Amino acid sequence: MVIIVGFEGSANKFGVGVIKDGEILSNPRDTYISPPGTGFRPPDAARHHRNVALRILKEALTEAKVKVSEIDAICYTKGPGMGAPLVSTAVVARAIAQLWKKPLLGVNHCVGHIEMGRLVTKADNPTILYVSGGNTQVVAYSKQCYRIFGETLDIAIGSCLDRFARVIKISNDPSPGYNIEQFAKKGKKFIMLPYVIKGMDMSFSGILSHVTKLAKTKMGSEEEMAQFKNDLCYSLQETLFAMLVEVTERALAHTGSTEVLIVGGVGCNIRLQKMMEAMCEERGARLCAMDDRYCIDNGAMIAQAGLCAFNAGVRDKLSDCSITQRFRTDEVDVIWRIDYKRIKAGVI
Structure with missing residues (x-):
């Protein structure tokens, strides 16, 4: 049994999700909403994330009925996204990981969406x-x-x-x-x-x-x-x-x-x-x-992608757990998936 906590905050939404072996235990989030006729400024979204982070984390753990001692790893959105919100989210995740003495994994935001979709819809390939x-x-x-x-x-x-x-x-x-x-x-x-x-x-x-x-x-x-x-x-x-x-x-x-x-x-x-x-x-x-x-940015999608990577043996050094605004989907080594075409061809 592997339990992962995921932090998402790449834009105007901050979410924390808890996943246990592919089961979504909790997935609360909070959205920064700007006035009509305006967009949102990244510094304002980052400030929002800092203000709600601990409350959302507490909600997630309470709903999931999970103890800190049961958590195997912490995951966060490494990118892509807006710089200021990404930094705020990464700082919270790094602090929690060190406080709880848990491994920390950076997750590609796009891959998080994909793995969440595959989990919820049971899509194969x-x-x-x-x-x-x-x-x-x-x-x-x-x-x-x-x-x-x-x-x-x-x-x-x-x-x-x-x-x-x-x-x-x-x-x-x-x-x-x-x-x-x-x-x-x-x-x-x-x-x-x-x-x-x-x-x-x-x-x-x-x-x-x-x-x-x-x-x-x-x-x-x-x-x-x-x-x-x-x-x-x-x-x-x-x-x-x-x-x-x-x-x-x-x-x-x-x-x-x-x-x-x-x-x-x-x-x-x-x-x-x-x-x-x-x-x-x-x-x-x-x-x-x-x-x-599940379509809109949420913490569970980061936890699910992190769970896939964690089970495949991926571990990140704390010094590598930074953020990047430009992190393409095709830059990720998806080592947890099977190559269907190679199986059909009898290669593996």
């Missing part, structure tokens, strides 16, 4: 769409590495949605993307927007510029403007998600996988899940999707 505020990637496993088949060339899809929410003054509570989803449900007219796919990569900055210009130049009555806002949210979602589905479908065809796993905060969008599900049905594949408990 899926093609993965990772969509969040800071990342947009289409990923598949091969030869002990999560390889990137396609990604954003500029801003992430979550960042695109968040920035547009600021333009039209949508609330950040509980999140800009969620509120755009609700406005989109009331959209009646599809407005043509740029559709930018280059090979297997996507670009969102031009779409954001175009839809921002439309939002700022439209004139009309209060009722007309309200409906126009709904139509823009609807059109933006449809365009962005169609791009994601197209690239994911190409990767699915290339890998020969029969599963698509959606992870990351944007992944809990119901419209995205329905569009992806329609594609999967046409290809005889299964959609593996989750709700906001």
Whole structure:
């Protein structure tokens, strides 16, 4: 029996999760929310993380009914993410690990999302769409590495949605993307927007510029403007998600996988899940999707990825337990996974 405590704080959410041999014992988190029409500043998010860290840790341990003596290791988000929040989270994790005399492991945030998705959905060897505020990637496993088949060339899809929410003054509570989803449900007219796919990569900055210009130049009555806002949210979602589905479908065809796993905060969008599900049905594949408990940044995903690494024998020196804002998904040695193609070929 191995028990891992994971700390996540790469952006505006701070979470602590406790995992015991793949069972989620607890997963509380707290979100820093900025006023409507604004984004959040990394120093403010870092201050929030420091203020709530001990409370969230206590909640996690109390809910999990775990004693300090039973914990095998502490894990934290090493990157990618925003510098100040990452540092605050790493400092808390380092302090706790030394205070409790436990091994400390740095975890890749993206791999944390993937391993959480595989755990919750029971996905075997899926093609993965990772969509969040800071990342947009289409990923598949091969030869002990999560390889990137396609990604954003500029801003992430979550960042695109968040920035547009600021333009039209949508609330950040509980999140800009969620509120755009609700406005989109009331959209009646599809407005043509740029559709930018280059090979297997996507670009969102031009779409954001175009839809921002439309939002700022439209004139009309209060009722007309309200409906126009709904139509823009609807059109933006449809365009962005169609791009994601197209690239994911190409990767699915290339890998020969029969599963698509959606992870990351944007992944809990119901419209995205329905569009992806329609594609999967046409290809005889299964959609593996989750709700906001596991899609949105959380401590349990870091604990689960840490558990995989810990069981595979990974141990980090305290001096190596720093942070990095740029830590690509394909830089991680995924030594805990089996290479399915090599097994089929009879190599292993």
